Amino acid sequence: MSFQTDNKLIKWFDDRLPLVSVMHHTFVQHPYPRNLNVAYQFGSILGVMLTLQIVTGIVLAMHYTAHTSMAFDSVEHIMRDVNYGWLLRYMHANGASMFFIAVYLHMFRGLYYGSYKAPREMIWMIGVVILLVMMATGFMGYVLPWGQMSFWGATVITNLFSALPVVGDPIVTWLWGGFAVDNPTLNRFFSLHYLLPFVIFGLVFLHLVALHQKGSTNPLGIEIKGPADYISFHPYFTVKDFFGFAAFGVIFAVFVFWFPNYLGHPDNYIPADPLVTPAHIVPEWYFLPFYAILRSVPDKLMGVLAMFAAIGVLFILPWLDRSRVRSAAFRPQYKWFFWIFALDCIVLGYAGSQPAEGNMLIVSRIATIYYFVHFIFLMPVLGWFERPKPLPTSISEAVLAGKASTSAGENA
Amino acid sequence: MMINRSIKVLAGAVLGIGLMTGGALAAGDAKELKSVDWHHSGPFGTYDRAQVQRGFQVYSEVCAACHSLKYIAYRNLMEIGFSEDQAKAIAAEKDIEDGPDAAGDMFTRAGRLSDKIPSPFPNDNAAKASNGGAFPPDLSLIAKARVGGENYLYSLLSGYEEDSHGHECPAGTYSNPYFAGGCLKMPSPIADDLIEYVDGTPATVDQMSKDVSAFLTWAAEPKMEERKAMGFKVIIFLLIMSGLLYAAKRRIWARLH
């Protein structure tokens, strides 16, 4: 049933700009699988976190000064003198971490339930682009306080581009706006850090349009077949998502109010000094797995390429995965490899936090190789040789039958 | 069951992050830090006003000779229990450079509440030159800028006498087992009865180390008490709200059956 109203004002408005009917279509008419579980809540959580980062960022920008002589001081001004400045700063800094926690869980959901498989490849690929832009945004944001890690992290990562043959050095000079990371770099990072979240916003819109085209997957990995399989977004997923926001908010609040500096690095409370390098340069935790991959490869250029390939391989995942079954719920062999992959990512992350030497370097290399083996070798091979469990005939059949059996049967 | 797996995933994620960040923060080869049960520890911790005031006295009479505290203004002292008049008096003891006047000259005047605590040196190079080439860092954020925070500060200050296993330090440096590398350019700055506490507490090295570490923790995080108090209220609110929303969710989803 399409949107109907007797309200003349709404009719006039909607006739010219169909916001109300689009909302109605999306939240009342459009079918959502009734069996979506907790793992499917991170998309909406990400939407909330993006909004929160933008809002906290805009108010912080009212007090921050992007000049090398004043940046660090301006952040302390925010922490000490601006009304609730400490709260806004800690929300923004920890919000970035929560944003990445949510995006990694969101991606792992996709990996587990085969959300990237046909016909949803576009949603997935746009998602990978969103991840890349998020990483650029987070990287530049961390430079802004102009602490030791800000400066040296920026130096190390921008220097990577010098590995590119011929164009490498000119590109690095161009990025820096000078001969080293300095004021021109800081200023442009501030400008771009302000811009990119709105680019993310646009990409998210495209991500949702692509999603709307095909509809959401569900834990069983089978398509909606009939009215018994689906429900409207409102009120079911509205209330469920609000619960998700509150629960996520509890974890967020624990960091902001009780452990606001746990996820950060003490060295960033030291003002940047181009003449003194910290003992251990470490990026923020959410970059650690990629940092480990970068440092595993002894050759500078190959290390850079491997790091980018780690994300590049995600792009082509829909075509690497040769399985005819979508959800890991029915792929017992893949399930094992999924969890091993997850463990591999954690190992990579830990390795990224340690100096790249000795046993840790060996561990890094093994974990890096395994990362690529998982995508390039295991995904196609599993698709050919696995013995999947029989799929249920429909979502409703599985839901009604399986309060017990299948692990995807419960929608609570 | 879905919830079980989700909890597993979330637990794994938290563990993963914990490992990564804990690992990243792992200290070098220094001795394991001494640990103190600070008054400000824990979710309900507050600064012990008397201790922090003593710590300020240690800073002013000992550390301020070499270390600046540039992010603290005299008006901030009112937050640790000094009255407005006391803070004004403390400010007025210092000469602050101001100007230029109408003739173009710089001049000095008595400090005011709005002034930040002045640096002992006119610039960084002068600071380095006076200290054997090593720059005595500003102390406003030192408690957050070192792994181990106030435990590190306390261990370092009170740890000079401790056995460093026969570690010989080059001339101009001093041995301290809590400093990475074992030798640092700062000699032990405190000794028993170096100052006389205004409140009469015996000024032992241990006492002064604790007091100034607590003071420096306040200097780095003056909003800590407000943060923890707000945190308690926010988290309780969110927990209740989560509970209500979960119940509402169950109620609404029950319509489907």
Next chain:
Amino acid sequence: MSAASHGGDGGERRDFLVITAGAFVGVGAVGLVWPFVDQMNPSADVLALSSTEVDISGIEPGQSVTISWRGKPVFVRRRTAAEIEAALAVDVDDLPDPESDDARHKEGKAEWLVVLGICTHLGCVPLGYAGDYDGWFCPCHGSHYDTSGRIRKGPAPANLEVPEYAFLTDTQIKIG
């Protein structure tokens, strides 16, 4: 394919639990908004500079000094006897903004006039010892102020504002 109106009715009545949960969300939302609004209010360091002390010992009669207070100019003028007389000679009722000279200085301190150096028309800084009344003249749109800082001629609607100030000693005033 429409998903609406699935799962029987019985859920249409507004139930207490859902309303309470909604109320919490509303309260939470309002609570969340306040810090974002309040951060635009003056910060602690700005508030700390809300008053300024001025040493007036070096100012001679017939001399005026311009001080910066809260980012705005303040004229501190030491008036001569002639200037004070001129200010008192005016019929207050004839003024565009009637105000007696006594109301514009501290008791017993008629010599000292402290006014904000901002023209009440559109905010320019008037020039001292200029204009038809020997007070101030604003070059932007031609407002004339007298030796008490009162508007006499021109588009400005009000006298130059006298800020809150006090004599700490005979040589020290605190503005704000």
